[in-house]
Amino acid sequence: MTELDEQQLEELRRNLETLRSELGAQRQRGEANAAPVDVNLPIGRLTRMDALQQQHMARASQEGHGLRLREVAVALAAIDSGDYGYCRQCGEAIGFPRLKARPETRYCIHCQDNIESRGA
Numbered sequence: 001m002t003e004l005d006e007q008q009l010e011e012l013r014r015n016l017e018t019l020r021s022e023l024g025a026q027r028q029r030g031e032a033n034a035a036p037v038d039v040n041l042p043i044g045r046l047t048r049m050d051a052l053q054q055q056h057m058a059r060a061s062q063e064g065h066g067l068r069l070r071e072v073a074v075a076l077a078a079i080d081s082g083d084y085g086y087c088r089q090c091g092e093a094i095g096f097p098r099l100k101a102r103p104e105t106r107y108c109i110h111c112q113d114n115i116e117s118r119g120a
Ligand SMILES: [Zn+2]
Pocket: 087, 088, 089, 090, 091, 092, 107, 108, 109, 110, 111, 112
């Protein structure tokens, strides 16, 4: 894999910044849904279970957004410090096409496969 040139790096930085604001907005919307269910509300049992389930799902996706948001922040910091685009596992350049598809990724495709097959 070849290293990123200036223009590719700028493009990925913009992608990451867009991603950061989108994820931030999604998380804020999620927070409204994940608010505690008021069990004293005069709603039926089924409705309450629906509400709890909805709340659970909202929390799960909120955690997902939070996690991804941290990865995006780490990637942006790596751009600033000049070590963006290298695999955290093997140190190889990750490659522009993969970064373009998932700019917050920290591993090259081979290491990602290894990590996932280990179930980590
Ligand atoms: Zn690697």
